[in-house]
Amino acid sequence: MRYQRPKGTADILPGEAQKWNYVEETARMLFDDYRYQEIRTPMFENFDVFSRTSGDTSDVVTKEMYDFNDKGDRHMSLRPEGTAGVVRAFVENKLYGPEHPRPVKVFYMGSMFRYERPQSGRQREFHQIGVEAFGSNEPELDVEVIAMGMDLLKHFGLSGLRLEINSLGDQASRDAYRQALIDYLDPHFDELSDDSKVRLHKNPLRVLDSKDKRDQEIVKDAPSILDYLNADSQKHFDKVKHLLESLNIPYVVDPDMVRGLDYYNHTIFEIMVDSKALGEGYTTICAGGRYNGLVEQLGGPEMPGIGFGLGMERLMLLMEAQGVKFPVLDQLDAYVVGIGDSTSALTLQIVQALRADGFAADRDYLDRKPKAQFKTANKLNAQYTITIGESELANKTANVKQMRTGTEVSVPLADIFKDFDDIITKYFTDDEEID
RNA sequence: GCGGUAUUGGUGAAGUGGUUAACACAUCGGUUUGUGGAUCCGACACGCGUGGGUUCGAUUCCCACAUACCGCCCCA
Numbered sequence: 347m348r349y350q351r352p353k354g355t356a357d358i359l360p361g362e363a364q365k366w367n368y369v370e371e372t373a374r375m376l377f378d379d380y381r382y383q384e385i386r387t388p389m390f391e392n393f394d395v396f397s398r399t400s401g402d403t404s405d406v407v408t409k410e411m412y413d414f415n416d417k418g419d420r421h422m423s424l425r426p427e428g429t430a431g432v433v434r435a436f437v438e439n440k441l442y443g444p445e446h447p448r449p450v451k452v453f454y455m456g457s458m459f460r461y462e463r464p465q466s467g468r469q470r471e472f473h474q475i476g477v478e479a480f481g482s483n484e485p486e487l488d489v490e491v492i493a494m495g496m497d498l499l500k501h502f503g504l505s506g507l508r509l510e511i512n513s514l515g516d517q518a519s520r521d522a523y524r525q526a527l528i529d530y531l532d533p534h535f536d537e538l539s540d541d542s543k544v545r546l547h548k549n550p551l552r553v554l555d556s557k558d559k560r561d562q563e564i565v566k567d568a569p570s571i572l573d574y575l576n577a578d579s580q581k582h583f584d585k586v587k588h589l590l591e592s593l594n595i596p597y598v599v600d601p602d603m604v605r606g607l608d609y610y611n612h613t614i615f616e617i618m619v620d621s622k623a624l625g626e627g628y629t630t631i632c633a634g635g636r637y638n639g640l641v642e643q644l645g646g647p648e649m650p651g652i653g654f655g656l657g658m659e660r661l662m663l664l665m666e667a668q669g670v671k672f673p674v675l676d677q678l679d680a681y682v683v684g685i686g687d688s689t690s691a692l693t694l695q696i697v698q699a700l701r702a703d704g705f706a707a708d709r710d711y712l713d714r715k716p717k718a719q720f721k722t723a724n725k726l727n728a729q730y731t732i733t734i735g736e737s738e739l740a741n742k743t744a745n746v747k748q749m750r751t752g753t754e755v756s757v758p759l760a761d762i763f764k765d766f767d768d769i770i771t772k773y774f775t776d777d778e779e780i781d
Numbered sequence: 782g783c784g785g786u787a788u789u790g791g792u793g794a795a796g797u798g799g800u801u802a803a804c805a806c807a808u809c810g811g812u813u814u815g816u817g818g819a820u821c822c823g824a825c826a827c828g829c830g831u832g833g834g835u836u837c838g839a840u841u842c843c844c845a846c847a848u849a850c851c852g853c854c855c856c857a
Contacts, residue, residue, distance in 0.1 A: 350830090350848060409782075410855080427857085458857075463782080466850070467857080474857060541854080555855095630857070657857030685815045718809085720817040728817095735815055749817070 354462075354470025356659075365662065365672045370455055372501050373475050377453045380494050382477050385452040387431040389459075393421040399430040399640060401549065401608025412459040412470070424459035427607070428476040429637065429653055430644075436480060437646035448481030455658075467660045476634075478653035480641065485585035488613045488636060488652055492586075493593055495617055495632045495654050502661065503670035504619060508628060509595065511586070511615040512603040514551075514571060515579035517639070520611060523574035524550055534564045555604045570601045579612065586613050605635055609643070612636040613652070621667050631664060632656040679705040680766070681723035685716050685735035692759075693734050696744070699763050724749060730770070732762065748774045 351357060358366060374384075393413050413423040425431050432454060436442065441450050455475040464470060477494065479487055492509065499507055514520055527550045535543065539558040546553060554565055575583060590597050597615075605614050614635030618628040634654025641649040665672075680700055684693035693709050700707035708726065710719045716733075723731045733745040744762055746769055747754035755773045762769065 353848065460856080462855075463853095464849080465852085468855090469857095472857060476857095633857075655857065660857055683816075715810095716815050717817075722817090724817040731816080733816070737815090745816090747816075752817085754816085 352470070354464040356469060356471070364674050364676065365665075366658070368672045368674070369502065369658070369661065369665075370475070373453070373455065373498060376494070376498055376501055377477065380451070380490070382451040382453040382479075382494075385432060385435065385454050386456070387428075387435045387454065388425075389457060390422045390424050391431050391434060393423045395430050395434050395644070396423050396426055399433070399607075399609050399643060400427070410460040410462050412461045426460050427458055428454050428456075428474055428655055429478060429607075429609075429640070432476075432478050432653075433637075433640050433644050433646075433651065436478075437641060437644050442481070442641070442647055442649050449487055450480045451477070452479075453477040467657070467663050469659060473658035474655045475658060476653060476655040478651055480649055480651045483638065483650045485582050485589060485613075488582075488586050489589040489593065491634065491652050491654060492590065492613075492615055493595060495615075495634065495656070496595055498656065499617060499632060499661075502665055504631075504664055504668060506620055506668075508618045508620070509590075509597040509615060510600040510603055510618060511590075511597050511613060512571070512600050513575060513579060513583035513586075513613055514604075514611050514635075515575040515583075516611060519571075519575045519579045522576075523569070523571050526569045526574060527551065527553070530568050531564070537564060549608065551604045554602045565602070572599075572601050582612055605633065609637045609640045610635040611638055615654070619664055621664055629660070631660050677706060678708060678723075678726045678728045680707045680730045680732055681719070681726060681728035682707060682709040683716060683719040683723065683731050683733040684709065685733065686739075688736065689734045689739055692739060696732060696734070696759075696762060700766055703766055705766060730774075746773070 377384075393411070396411065411423050411426060413421065416422050432452060436450070436452075453476065456473065457471050458474050459471050461470060462468070475498075477491065479491060492511070496507065496509060515523065528546065531538070531546055531550060531553060535546065537560060538546065538553070539556060539561050542553045542556050542558065542561050545556075551571075553561065554568065556562060556565065572583075587597070587599075603614060603616065612635070615633065616630045617632040618630050620628045632654055634652070636650065636652040638650040639648075640651055641647065682693045682696050682700075684690055697707045697709045708728075710722065714722075720731065728749055731745075731747045731749060733747065738744050738756075738759075742759045743756050744759050745754050745756055746762070751774075753774065757769055757773075
């Protein structure tokens with residue numbers, strides 16, 4: 347019986363993992379600039395943490411949760427997204443306390459799980475990088491988060507980005523709009539798709555998001571959320587737009603944009619890219635918004651929050667599609683060639699000495715002939731080979747060869763153990779740059 | 782959850798109801814035996830996703846299952 351990885355999961359193999367590492371390190375550096383600190387929360391939580399916060403009617407909860415009962419018969423779920431767990435941790439660990447300067451700004455990166463049909467850029471286990479900022483209601487923070495998302499994607503070398511924003515307003519605005527929408531849609535009830543019929547009374551905003559052609563036709567003339575924002579909400583949104591402009595960040599307002607999770611209010615946004623790698627037309631690569639009330643919902647004090655999530659798999663697909671080159675630090679400084687059994691201990695000593703000195707060094711472990719060892723050194727793109735044979739063993743010397751030029755010199759073994767750098771500068775600096 | 786397509790060695794792949802499953806790349810070995818990217822020679826599928834069935838006989842036909850990809854749904 348051969349084992350296969352679980353459906354919708356992926357093995358990230360060494361070559362690929364290097365790219366992931368590059369992306370993650372890039373993100374860490376940027377987050378540091380924005381003063382966001384890492385937080386790590388469990389990959390599974392009580393089912394309720396997600397179901398309550400995401401909304402009972404959301405697709406995530408109704409059909410995509412990777413949930414299970416543990417041996418203590420607790421209803422658990424692998425996290426389908428990052429925010430709920432972070433908020434839970436924020437509340438449980440009282441990060442809202444006065445000793446924590448506000449806003450409290452955190453980021454995370456890790457696996458998320460959704461039970462659904464895999465497709466390109468969509469897996470059951472996928473990875474997200476996300477940020478959350480708590481404790482400020484000011485539009486400036488909304489804009490910082492949005493700007494950081496854009497900044498991040500630009501750091502990854504992506505182009506053709508499109509920022510879409512919308513406002514869902516505060517609770518009062520949202521309630522008013524919700525009623526207006528129901529009033530508008532009710533007369534069309536029979537024409538709506540089945541999905542939308544269900545959504546109409548549970549979460550009418552989701553109808554706006556329907557991909558069904560007939561639904562879209564109906565929705566076209568529906569009232570706009572933007573007409574139902576009360577003064578405060580309108581002011582908030584205006585400020586966000588104004589600040590984006592002052593940072594020269596282009597954006598498009600999409601009044602029909604609704605996020606899949608119920609906890610959002612006020613500013614919501616999506617950063618999209620037009621790439622065939624993820625299907626036709628613009629697809630979302632990064633999305634987020636404000637979620638005032640979520641902290642309270644999870645048992646904390648009244649404390650606003652805002653954040654975004656970014657899909658790693660999608661990001662990697664896009665970067666590949668756009669031909670972004672990943673800087674890879676994969677240089678083998680020296681390959682130590684041993685000829686004859688008696689040299690084996692010495693070659694091992696040399697390799698270890700080089701490593702202790704900070705060089706990347708390797709040797710043969712398959713007892714192969716010199717020719718094969720050189721072939722390997724060549725294939726691994728070794729900068730230098732150090733050859734030890736019977737005669738070198740006797741003379742306490744080694745042959746150091748620069749692979750690129752083929753130049754080979756004999757040097758005392760003691761020099762190699764002392765400082766390999768000296769040998770390089772002494773014999774090979776004239777025509778080669780080492781990078 | 783629904784529909785479609787696919788599944789041959791490390792990789793890319795050809796192929797047929799019936800003796801030894803092409804070819805290429807990669808890998809390994811050799812080319813007179815302590816030195817690398819070329820040439821040449823040679824080796825390399827517990828057998829064709831898994832399990833059943835049809836058949837004298839299946840990798841090739843049928844069924845189920847698994848997985849991947851695409852579309853729907855939805856989303857990162």
